[in-house]
Amino acid sequence: MSVINRIICVLAFVAMLAVPQSCRISYKLNGAALDYSVYRTIHVGEFPIRAALVYSPLQQTFENELLDYITRNTRLTTVDTASDLDLEGEITGYNLTPQAVTEDAYASKTRLTITVRVKYTDAKNDANDLNQTFSAYRDFDASQMLTDVQEQLCQEISKELVELIFNATLGNW
8 A cells, every 4th residue: 555545544534533523413401492582580489388288398498499490590580570481389289198008008118299280471472371280209118207208308309390390381391
């Protein structure tokens, strides 16, 4: 092989290595699908607990998680007055149910389910309005006391609920 052929082969090899690295497709799946020239503000109302069983720190945990998630994933400014978008609702369910019943009729797992009703109002486009209920759950070993795992479970469930709500409203999934 001549020197020219070797140089051409080396250049072709280098070009093949460079091409895939210069072309990249990137997707961001957790961001909001908002036109920031139209939407600038959001009001996030309180989510009072209207469930029969009440764990009082849940309201603050859920509201903080929702506000933090919106702040991290959008450029919207949160306001307490009239806004382009409004998100409000209530915690309607906080339920414990036995799961995985053993042969001696005792539950080996218990499920904590939290349900949130959300009303989302788009002041710029009524077609985007939403009034929907979301729920999420976590199972824990029935030998554990609820008071020992309640805070952690509420944080995990709140995070999941916030992602579901965000995707259905601001994420426009």
